[in-house]
Amino acid sequence: MSRAEQKAATREKILDLAAERLRREGLAGNAVHRLMRDAGLTHGGFYVHFESKEALDIAALERAMESLGNLASKVPADLPRAERRAQMAARYLSRSHRDHPETGCPLAALVSEVPRGGDMFREAYAGAVAGALMGRQEVLGPTPPGEDIALLALMMGGLTLARAIPDKDLSDAVLRACRDASALLAEAYEHRRGDEA
Template sequence: MKRTATRSKEATHDRIVDAAARAIRRSGYNGTGVADIMKAAGLTHGGFYAHFASREALLAEAADRAGSEAVQSMESVAAAVPPEQAFQAMMQAYLSEAHVKSIETGCATAALGSEMARQAPEVRRAATRRIKEMIDLIARQFPDWGEPGVHERAMVAASTMVGALILARAVDDPRLSDALRESALHHLISDD
């Protein structure tokens, strides 16, 4: 009986974190309240403290989950093609029009990066860990992985793709949005 209750509590906790991961990408850290998250998870606000010590603890888990989803998505893209095509496939998926439109389920760094500096240390720590994972994933796609300069190139690629996605989402001109994505993609792939 106790095992069932534990599993139920874990499933509820997971549901709350999922709802929070989507909410922070959609509305930002400051635009997302505990009551909204609990409602999205189908729960009452009163149950929050049975799962989290604080709002920051929830946001840290949500940032970790959202970042993990982005890394897993890119890992899946890379695994679906031959290794020599993985970097290009990852960049095409990341800089796609579909990704521009999926802020709620897309890259957490692009959705939340500008807010990160003002977050609690545990939230920043979770996001930093996932950003490092993304950079490492990108570095592993280069044929000269492990050689000097590859990690730096991966950091430039990550910075370029995130920046291009942020700008493509920011503008209200669809042609400019497309041009921002396409020029970044061309630059990234031609340098590969």
């Protein structure tokens, strides 16, 4: 392996670990000294790969979004649009997603921290939100302004609240209520679209 290949492989190793921690522990999870130690590397070696902690967090957010993929594309294409949106919300607002943030959506995992982040990180987060909305529209078709924003906000808020509640019964109830509300909202938007046609 050449020196350049080794450097690239090391950067990938750091990024994979950082993306997992970003989703599980938030921005604080990627403390440079701890991250490098756990990756089996020296603290000083960090700056060979990233110019700053914020640059690492941005790259980790991008990696987490890439690994998540387009959730809308995982729903059967032959269903009516409202049903596809409801199924996507049901997958997002699941116990599995709630209980495994390290492999889940970084947008929900970071939503409460972003306002306190640096300007560049906030811009990267906004870009990731815009990318998620665009990905939905690519798969599900164009929607009126606000429809996908409202559904995404309901899904992210529901998941975040469910994770914050230690009582599993109440947490499950939050997930159920938000799944039901997402399905009703998707259906209401579909009816409104039909009325306007």
